[in-house]
Amino acid sequence: MNKTKIWLTSIFSVSLIGFLAWIFLDTSPMPENGVVVLQEDLDEANQKSVLEKITEQVFEPEHLDTTDFERRVKALAHDSIPKPWQVFTVIPEKGALLPFHRIVAMYGNFYSKNMGILGRIPEDELKNLFQKELEFWTQADSATPALPAVHYIAITAQKDPGKESAYRIRMPEAQIQKAIELGRSMNGITFLDVQIGHSSVEREVPTLEKYLLEKDVHLGLDPEWSMKDGSVPGTKIGTMDAAEINFAIEYLSKLVKENGLPPKILVVHRFTRNMITNHQDIKATPQVQVVINMDGFGFPAKKVSSYRSYVGGMPVQFTGIKLFYINDTLDAPHRLMTPQEIFKLYPKPIYIQYQ
Numbered sequence: 001m002n003k004t005k006i007w008l009t010s011i012f013s014v015s016l017i018g019f020l021a022w023i024f025l026d027t028s029p030m031p032e033n034g035v036v037v038l039q040e041d042l043d044e045a046n047q048k049s050v051l052e053k054i055t056e057q058v059f060e061p062e063h064l065d066t067t068d069f070e071r072r073v074k075a076l077a078h079d080s081i082p083k084p085w086q087v088f089t090v091i092p093e094k095g096a097l098l099p100f101h102r103i104v105a106m107y108g109n110f111y112s113k114n115m116g117i118l119g120r121i122p123e124d125e126l127k128n129l130f131q132k133e134l135e136f137w138t139q140a141d142s143a144t145p146a147l148p149a150v151h152y153i154a155i156t157a158q159k160d161p162g163k164e165s166a167y168r169i170r171m172p173e174a175q176i177q178k179a180i181e182l183g184r185s186m187n188g189i190t191f192l193d194v195q196i197g198h199s200s201v202e203r204e205v206p207t208l209e210k211y212l213l214e215k216d217v218h219l220g221l222d223p224e225w226s227m228k229d230g231s232v233p234g235t236k237i238g239t240m241d242a243a244e245i246n247f248a249i250e251y252l253s254k255l256v257k258e259n260g261l262p263p264k265i266l267v268v269h270r271f272t273r274n275m276i277t278n279h280q281d282i283k284a285t286p287q288v289q290v291v292i293n294m295d296g297f298g299f300p301a302k303k304v305s306s307y308r309s310y311v312g313g314m315p316v317q318f319t320g321i322k323l324f325y326i327n328d329t330l331d332a333p334h335r336l337m338t339p340q341e342i343f344k345l346y347p348k349p350i351y352i353q354y355q
Contacts (some may be wrong), residue, residue, distance in 0.1 A: 072099040
């Protein structure tokens with residue numbers, strides 16, 4: 001690497017830190033161990049977009065539209081200034097889906113009616129419901145096109161230890177391919193979700209490589225089913241550390257770089273503090289966009305509280321929220337959250353999941 005490239009890399013690294021402190025901002029409390037970080041008033045002369053400066057110095061025309069990226073990310077943060085976002089962001093490579101689309105996903109497993117909507121209703125009915133939800137979200141935010149996604153649990157935790165005593169079962173190729181083809185039939189994408197049980201991220205994610213090499217297939221991790229203490233899955237809520245999540249990010253990044261793929265998305269589920277440990281150490285890359293998805297159920301006020309505490313209050317990069325057709329409607333007011341309610345969250349979720 002010559003001196004000019006080294007200099008540009010240094011400029012980019014310093015500017016990126018400044019961009020983070022400026023762009024992810026909020027006016028609502030973001031508690032982390034009871035501490036709220038405040039930002040000094042900014043001089044108007046220094047409020048010129050840091051990203052614009054980076055673009056002038058580093059980015060070449062073949063990269064993604066950084067001006068549009070900046071505008072959209074600021075909109076997710078409600079264009080607020082008083083408090084800085086507590087972690088990082090990165091500029092994705094060309095072909096990144098976020099935040100240029102709002103992903104609307106249907107979640108579950110074809111073998112089970114209890115794991116989500118994918119296995120609960122016939123395919124024709126599912127597609128009709130899908131179309132309805134897509135139109136619903138596009139109308140709610142016409143500036144952010146709704147992109148359909150199938151979020152399929154490809155590796156499921158189970159109470160039976162199985163032959164390997166791993167307390168997980170891998171879905172057959174035919175079922176995984178069915179999920180991918182369902183996503184494609186709606187001009188959408190597919191997420192393959194991993195519940196590791198007593199196994200590990202390092203062991204399970206590579207088993208999905210042949211599918212992840214497809215440009216429209218992405219990854220999900222569910223810490224709820226990661227049983228570090230040897231408990232049987234489903235008897236308590238599991239946990240996953242940033243180091244495990246970073247393994248998945250690095251693994252996907254390598255696939256993208258070595259195979260000329262567009263950036264991947266990694267969705268990580270969360271609804272308690274301990275489901276993700278050391279969240280501040282999670283490192284997104286230009287090749288992998290990270291979504292922390294609030295997947296707790298309940299009435300709207302309960303979901304808002306969980307989102308603010310464990311997703312908006314413990315940010316990584318992008319955020320999502322899961323809506324439960326059944327469990328969210330059991331208590332008053334017996335309805336799902338509306339887009340208007342969801343858009344008031346900080347930051348606005350860019351990933352919507354239905355179970």
